[in-house]
Amino acid sequence: MEDTSYLISDIASHTGLSIDVIRYYEKIGVLPPISRKENGHRIYSRSDLERIMFVTHLKRTQMPLKDIEQYVRFYNEGQYDQCYNVLKEHKHYIETKLAEMTESLERMNYKLENYQQIIQTSMITEENTNE
Amino acid sequence: MEDTSYLISDIASHTGLSIDVIRYYEKIGVLPPISRKENGHRIYSRSDLERIMFVTHLKRTQMPLKDIEQYVRFYNEGQYDQCYNVLKEHKHYIETKLAEMTESLERMNYKLENYQQIIQTSMITEENTNE
């Protein structure tokens, strides 16, 4: 095992989260409790970093902080079957969103074509008006 | 042209928005201003309904109310080239999200497999413990 360790600033630069947000997330239980150095500074292990990377991934895919907190709690308690359930539900959410987004993209393309026509037409009209 | 008309409650049931939200959206400019009956009640046309359906679609795909408001304003002012720009930017947003979601789905599947293994293993361990 490597005993690589990280400061909160390292975690910030790895995840793109601000230092304030990292502390906030730990406070509300979205990140696991982190051990401290003698002076009280947080000291992160490699596995802490990996957990945090996964959490930021969950957040990017719109999982509410409440649900993430639940997931992290289950994990801390070793209730992996519950972790499984939470992720499975989130998977369904993502699938639904994915379908919605795909449909939306089509609509957007259709609308954009419409606007292109409208814009073209109105340009011709302006030309005529100027004659 | 059909002169079908709708009450706010009809709009609510067609869109899934609450009546309060519909009024709120109109107030902040996310929906166009709607004409009234003599008694002050909103009276929606077919084209109002269609615009509102499109707006709810934009909202479902995470467009911020501010941006929707901008889009609706441009449309009201007949600035269709600006409408085009707003939608095009949103299209890029959707494409990005789509890619993110797709990747996320893969990760989720991977994690779920992991958990399945962990759960299986721990069940066997429990069995052994009970011997």
Next chain:
DNA sequence: GCTTGACCTGAACTATGGATCAGGTTGTAG
């Protein structure tokens, strides 16, 4: 003629997800 239900307005309240600030402690560098 009065009650009931759908609508109206404006204002206050709520929840979520942070950001920012005040005030304090280390620890290394000049």
Next chain:
DNA sequence: CTACAACCTGATCCATAGTTCAGGTCAAGC
């Protein structure tokens, strides 16, 4: 030895997106 950076806690503040409430109008049915 002092100043500067990086961290700490707790508290307050902010934006977004609504929800709820108080008080009022109007039309239809009993």
